[in-house]
Amino acid sequence: xxxxxxxxxxxxxxxxxxxxxxxxxxxxxxxxxRNGCGxxxxxxxxxxxxxxxxxxxxxxxxxxxxxxxxSLIRYLPQHHFIPKYLTLKRVFRDFAVDFERFTEFFPVFxxxxxxxxxxxxxxxxxxxxxxxxxxxxxxxxxxDEPFTHISPxxxxxxxxxxxxxxxxxxxxxxxxxxxRIQESCNQVYLLLNRKIHYVENEDDLKxxxxxx
Amino acid sequence: MKLTRYxxxxxxxxxxxxxxxxxxxxxxxxxxxxxxxxxxxxxxxxKLFSMGAxxxxxxxxxxxxxxxxxxxxxxxxxxxxxTLAFDLLLFFGLMxxxxxxx
Numbered sequence: 501x502x503x504x505x506x507x508x509x510x511x512x513x514x515x516x517x518x519x520x521x522x523x524x525x526x527x528x529x530x531x532x533x534r535n536g537c538g539x540x541x542x543x544x545x546x547x548x549x550x551x552x553x554x555x556x557x558x559x560x561x562x563x564x565x566x567x568x569x570x571s572l573i574r575y576l577p578q579h580h581f582i583p584k585y586l587t588l589k590r591v592f593r594d595f596a597v598d599f600e601r602f603t604e605f606f607p608v609f610x611x612x613x614x615x616x617x618x619x620x621x622x623x624x625x626x627x628x629x630x631x632x633x634x635x636x637x638x639x640x641x642x643x644d645e646p647f648t649h650i651s652p653x654x655x656x657x658x659x660x661x662x663x664x665x666x667x668x669x670x671x672x673x674x675x676x677x678x679x680r681i682q683e684s685c686n687q688v689y690l691l692l693n694r695k696i697h698y699v700e701n702e703d704d705l706k707x708x709x710x711x712x
Numbered sequence: 713m714k715l716t717r718y719x720x721x722x723x724x725x726x727x728x729x730x731x732x733x734x735x736x737x738x739x740x741x742x743x744x745x746x747x748x749x750x751x752x753x754x755x756x757x758x759k760l761f762s763m764g765a766x767x768x769x770x771x772x773x774x775x776x777x778x779x780x781x782x783x784x785x786x787x788x789x790x791x792x793x794x795t796l797a798f799d800l801l802l803f804f805g806l807m808x809x810x811x812x813x814x
Contacts, residue, residue, distance in 0.1 A: 549782060565787070567782045567787075568785050570783060570785045574783050575782070577779045579776045581776055581778075581779035582777070582780055583727075583728075583774075583777050586724065594717065594720070594784070595783075633783070
């Protein structure tokens with residue numbers, strides 16, 4: 501997936517300018533940035549739910565509203581997005597993801613197949629959303645702050661699932677913590693002053709003023 | 713996407729305003745049955761108003777959940793056009809039935 505020339509304006513305020521990124525199958529690309537710097541806008545722009553100037557090419561095909569092709573791309577937003585009245589069974593069925601396998605990773609869910617999503621705690625809810633998106637059948641997965649509300653042990657499990665899925669998918673992940681991004685990603689970018697900067701190590705982040 | 717999954721997802725979206733819609737349709741059918749065709753115009757506007765209110769309330773309080781449907785390739789426009797068209801057909805069907813049974 502190649503994203504280029506992305507430019508976003510809100511009421512004449514420039515949010516993103518000349519964004520270029522390339523994500524290949526097998527890549528896990530991390531995107532760092534301060535609050536309000538435009539990480540979510542970038543993801544939604546790529547996904548096609550936010551209108552902006554851009555070129556998104558997936559498998560040599562130019563796509564403007566990528567979300568209309570769920571076999572190419574799926575997106576986990578920052579907030580809860582699964583309707584609360586759906587049961588876990590129904591959600592896994594919709595995304596064509598195996599519930600049994602999920603309970604192997606997270607046994608606490610074993611008896612909750614018929615529980616409504618709205619009855620789960622915030623962390624559990626987030627875990628279900630994250631898992632179905634990661635495991636769903638799409639070539640590229642966009643995860644917007646996926647580890648919020650999730651316990652450290654579960655984050656490790658999720659990271660191992662991402663590693664497992666990487667063989668046939670590409671991931672773009674946003675987060676605030678460099679350490680976490682560094683652990684899970686093979687490429688890291690920083691979104692700063694509307695532009696994307698490639699980051700190789702912690703020193704680069706210090707030079708760019710993201711870390712002290 | 714399989715047709716059954718497509719319909720299931722549309723029905724999931726329709727559930728946001730299904731009960732309000734059923735209530736309005738039933739009330740309109742009862743009023744038409746009681747008072748005859750003369751009240752039809754007012755009932756039709758009431759139905760349109762309730763559809764507008766459903767649209768506003770879902771957009772205001774459930775907008776984050778659109779991403780569930782986006783993840784299956786539905787656009788906001790397609791969700792609303794299909795479900796509101798179905799809802800309006802249901803309303804017309806009930807009005808015809810209420811008129812026939814008078």
